[in-house]
Amino acid sequence: MDVLGKLKLVESELASILQKNGITMPKTAIVLGSGLGDVADAIVEPFVVSYGDLADFPVSTAPGHKGRFVFGKLGDTPVVIMQGRVHYYEGYPMSDVVLPVRVLALSGVENFVLTNAAGGLQDGMQIGDLMMITDHISTFVPSPLIGPNVDELGLRFPDMTHVYDVEYQDILRAAAEKTDQKLLEGIYAQFTGPHFETPTEIRLFGKLGVDVVGMSTVVEAIALRHMGKRVAGVSLVSNIAAGMSDELLCGDDVIDSGLIAGPRMTALLTEAVTHFA
Numbered sequence: 001m002d003v004l005g006k007l008k009l010v011e012s013e014l015a016s017i018l019q020k021n022g023i024t025m026p027k028t029a030i031v032l033g034s035g036l037g038d039v040a041d042a043i044v045e046p047f048v049v050s051y052g053d054l055a056d057f058p059v060s061t062a063p064g065h066k067g068r069f070v071f072g073k074l075g076d077t078p079v080v081i082m083q084g085r086v087h088y089y090e091g092y093p094m095s096d097v098v099l100p101v102r103v104l105a106l107s108g109v110e111n112f113v114l115t116n117a118a119g120g121l122q123d124g125m126q127i128g129d130l131m132m133i134t135d136h137i138s139t140f141v142p143s144p145l146i147g148p149n150v151d152e153l154g155l156r157f158p159d160m161t162h163v164y165d166v167e168y169q170d171i172l173r174a175a176a177e178k179t180d181q182k183l184l185e186g187i188y189a190q191f192t193g194p195h196f197e198t199p200t201e202i203r204l205f206g207k208l209g210v211d212v213v214g215m216s217t218v219v220e221a222i223a224l225r226h227m228g229k230r231v232a233g234v235s236l237v238s239n240i241a242a243g244m245s246d247e248l249l250c251g252d253d254v255i256d257s258g259l260i261a262g263p264r265m266t267a268l269l270t271e272a273v274t275h276f277a
Helices: 003-020 037-042 099-106 166-178 199-207 218-226 251-273
Strands: 028-031 044-050 068-074 077-083 111-120 130-137 184-190 212-214 230-240
Touching: 003 044, 003 099, 028 099, 028 251, 037 077, 037 251, 068 251, 077 099, 077 251, 099 111, 099 218, 111 130, 111 218, 111 251, 130 166, 130 218, 130 251, 166 230, 166 251, 184 218, 184 230, 212 230, 218 230, 230 251
Parallel strands: 028 077, 028 111, 111 230, 130 184, 184 212
Antiparallel strands: 044 068, 068 077, 111 212, 130 230
């Protein structure tokens, strides 16, 4: 089955489940990164669809990713939350890595907030900081647009000048001010993982202008911009990158930092999504 056929099949299955339960697809989606799954606990009157309930849908295997859609309201705003994503390092082809967000986009979602846990390179960063993504570097992972272009989804050569919507950046800044919290800004770079980067690699990435590094988000943002959707991005600094402290890196620390920062991420997003068009 080709990419579009698979997307439409999953879209149809999801639409059928929602229709049977009287659920309407919202205009805004939030993708939760490692350790941030508890943000979904703030959803009012949640309706859950597990990824495993949809045929041929990639299932999350990474720790801290429950692998399900949660529909409901965040504050007063209808949203769908992806409580967990799939990653390239899990062994999925890139077309499957971006399939969940593409299905939501085909289903009528217009606005996406992509969150992640990331290693911090910026001077003065602390574990638990939140950073708005203003741009990214995609050079170190395969593009999700490789292969025959699906004209129904978007242009062969989509522009990436403003991957992260400039109006949504202003909204996130205002939301941080209103919720009285620090919001850093910077450049995110995605790498394949699952290993953490070496100190030498981190020094190289710093010279390239990278502020945080992670193993997700960029390919989803590219796929969504290809489809003409509006994207915002927020990273949780879950660890200080290799070689920048005396601590060795551990996946459990990523989950722990998400639990600590979850309430602040929830407050920020609850305020921000209210103003998304």
